[in-house]
Amino acid sequence: MKKILYTLVLAAFVIGCATTNTKNDIGNTAGTTSDTVRIANDSLEFEIIIIEPGFNNWLATQQPRGYYEQMYLENRNIIRVVEYNNRVLNNAQYDPNLYIQQINYERGVDYGYEVNYLLHNWFKFFEQRYGQKLR
Template sequence: MKKILYTLLLAAFIIGCATTNTKNDIANTAGNDSDTVRIANDSLEFEILIIEPGFNNWLVTQQPRGYYEQPYLENRNLMRVIEYNNRVLESSRFDPNIYLQQINYERGVDYGYEVNYLLHNWFNFFERRYKQKLR
């Protein structure tokens, strides 16, 4: 698999297990009892898993898809990914139970609207839930 493999696996408390899906779009993998979201695209060879209790319920209260333009989402995500990854590397300053692993998000790669939309909203959720500022 190429270097571009994305895994976003964050959870304070995991309340469900992800099941295997091979779709090239978003899927809620475990129904209403779990907040596991999987986004995969085999042609770009990346995958994002969001395992966060309460994320799906929170997501439906946010701005709908299409509200933000993709370039806006890409710029916001890039800034936040850089800050988030710095915090992962500085485990003595930041809680390693919150900042579990780095996010491989590269400038210039078109991940599509759905990936950028969900990542943007996950960062919003993360900031509110854990009282963190990634700006």
């Protein structure tokens, strides 16, 4: 299970590096070369790393940890992961530079609050930065 969320990390990294013509409605990220957020859980053997310019600054403006229930975050993440993965598979219709690799997020696995919180907010960030709707 250690590789469950590596796909998300790779996608975020490639998206951050591969896209050049992006819509920047997130705010001023000038001077920010890279933000890295890393969460690891050795007992479940998984890790999530989000490498996205401006993500940390943007995250600080969002609802604080504890605002959402974990179940809400899990349900939102499942919906968005399914849509995101469908877009990865349909690269003729969706930009393959944005949707690079599927995310292995499984329903019923307890990833913990922090991973769900960060994944939820990464999806919101992704939607805003790249003008996508994953709902």
